[in-house]
Amino acid sequence: MDMVERYLEHVRVEKRLAARTVELYSLDLQKLCExxxxxxxExxxxxxxxVRRWVAQMHSGGRSGRGIALVLSGWRGxxxxxxxxxxxxxxxxQDVRAPKAGKPLPKALSVDDSVQLATYANEDADPWLEARDAAIVExxxxxxxxxxELVGLDAVASKAARGWVDLQAAEAHVLGKGSKRRTVPVGSKALEALTHWIALRGQGGHPAQPAxxxxxxxxxxxxxxxxQRLKRRSQLAGLATPVHPHMLRHSFASHVLQSSGDLRAVQELLGHANITTTQVYTRLDFQHLAKAYDAAHPRAHRKAK
Known part of the structure; x- marks a missing residue:
């Protein structure tokens, strides 16, 4: 029995690792032997x-940083x-580390999917809940x-309020991260949805609640x-991907940047303390442009021979 087989027998019998884990160790050590x-x-x-050279080869071959880290863990053991x-x-x-995994891009909806969700109306739903959920999406x-920031909004401005919406000024005043306040404009569609919701809100029977x-x-x-409500609503609206609140924030930022190209303005609207945080949306914007190029430009693809 060679040393690799002896080691696998050790982790299986003495360390009592799961069969799947032993199988993965076996694959990692097979790669090491190759x-x-x-x-x-030897x-x-x-x-x-x-080991450093082999890590570089795996990385250049497309292996993810996380995948390489798992392989190294098996080799290290x-x-x-x-x-x-x-x-x-x-x-x-011992001292070899995997390449850092690239920070994944935030998921954003396309403009069409965003509009599809925003314009969706469930005619069979409770009108009170439907008005509330539509205003939330907007x-x-x-x-x-x-x-x-959304759930911290109060219906009326006050000194105790974390945030509120001023319908007349078409502005939302919110308390963001680090207890930093900011004011963002509220568009006409959001104002319509909010006005409709506020008209029905009191029918819930709890007028004293400030939220x-x-x-x-x-x-x-x-x-x-x-x-939960947003995930359910996106499914009812026929979207292929379940939507969560931060996905709509990402979509907002990406679509504003695509239309305006003003990174500083997007930074202010999102309430980012550092513009480097906002710069991730330039990558999303580039992806959008790259897809448009691939689909439309006559020189984007070589003709098949």
């Missing part, structure tokens, strides 16, 4: 430089065991609010409740 064979080096003579067996003096994987997408958005029991709507 690298070592190509380099003409497993017990692998050096730190070898194997060489730790070899050390305990007295077969090596040092662990060649504020999230039309103003780019965080869900915490702009409440549940049927008169308590302030929670962020979790908004997530």
């Amino acid at each position: 690298f070592a064979d190509k380099a003409g080096v 497993l017990t003579r692998v050096q730190n430089a070898h 194997f060489y730790t065991w070899l050390g305990k067996q007295g077969l090596i003096d040092s662990n060649p994987v 504020l999230l997408y039309g103003c780019g609010l965080r869900v915490g 702009l958005f409440t549940g049927r029991h008169g308590t302030r709507l929670t962020a979790q409740a908004v997530w």
Whole structure:
């Protein structure tokens, strides 16, 4: 029995790891053996430089940082065991780290999907709930609010209010991260939805509740409740992807940037303290442009021979 098989037997019997985990370790060590064979080096003579070179090869071959980190974890455990067996003096994987995984882009809806969700109306729903949920969608997408900012809104401005909407001025005053206040414009469609909701809001039977958005029991709507209602509404509207509140914030930012190209304005609207946080939307905007180019430009693709 060679050392790899002995190690796998060790993790299976002595460490009692799950069969799937042992299988993954086996695949990782098979990859290690392939690298070592190509380099003409025995497993017990692998050096730190070898491992770093192999990490670079996996990365250039398209392996994700997370995937490489898992492979290294399997290799590191194997060489730790070899050390305990007295077969090596040092662990060649000990100080090797996987490349940092790129920060994933925030998910944003297309303009068509955003409009489809915003214009959706459930005629069979409770009119009170329908008016409330429609106003929530319009504020999230039309103003780019965080869900915490949305549920913190009160129906009337006061010194104690975390935030409120001024219908006459067409402005929303919100309390964002770091207790920073900002004012964002409210579009005409959002104003219509809010006006309709406020007219029905008192029918909930809890007029003393200051919250702009409440549940049927008169308590302030929670962020979790908004997530659930929005997910359900997006499914009823026929969208392929379940929508969450932050996705509408991302969509707002991406669509404003596509139309205006004004990164500083988007920063102010979102309430970002640092513009580097807002710059992620330039990547989304570039993706949008790249897709349009691929679809429309006659030189985007080579003709098939």
